[in-house]
Amino acid sequence: MEEHLVYSLGSQLVKVKPVEKNLYRVTLDNRPIGMIRKNNGGWMMEEYAKEELTAESVQLIGEKIDQLPWQFKQ
Numbered sequence: 001m002e003e004h005l006v007y008s009l010g011s012q013l014v015k016v017k018p019v020e021k022n023l024y025r026v027t028l029d030n031r032p033i034g035m036i037r038k039n040n041g042g043w044m045m046e047e048y049a050k051e052e053l054t055a056e057s058v059q060l061i062g063e064k065i066d067q068l069p070w071q072f073k074q
Contacts, residue, residue, distance in 0.1 A: 006064035016065060026061060028052050
């Protein structure tokens with residue numbers, strides 16, 4: 001599966017890559033910062049590698065994923 005740009009934060013690019021249904025790997029400027037999961041209509045942090053992945057950023061990234069025209073099909 002390909003990575004998809006969800007938004008830019010200044011000069012930094014946030015991308016997500018589907019890993020499995022409702023689970024996404026998040027990168028910031030091509031550096032892995034963690035995994036997020038959609039659960040019961042909301043978004044939660046599955047694991048994190050960098051402090052850039054906060055509860056607030058998880059919700060923002062999740063909202064951007066929800067707006068994308070593609071959906072991960074298992």
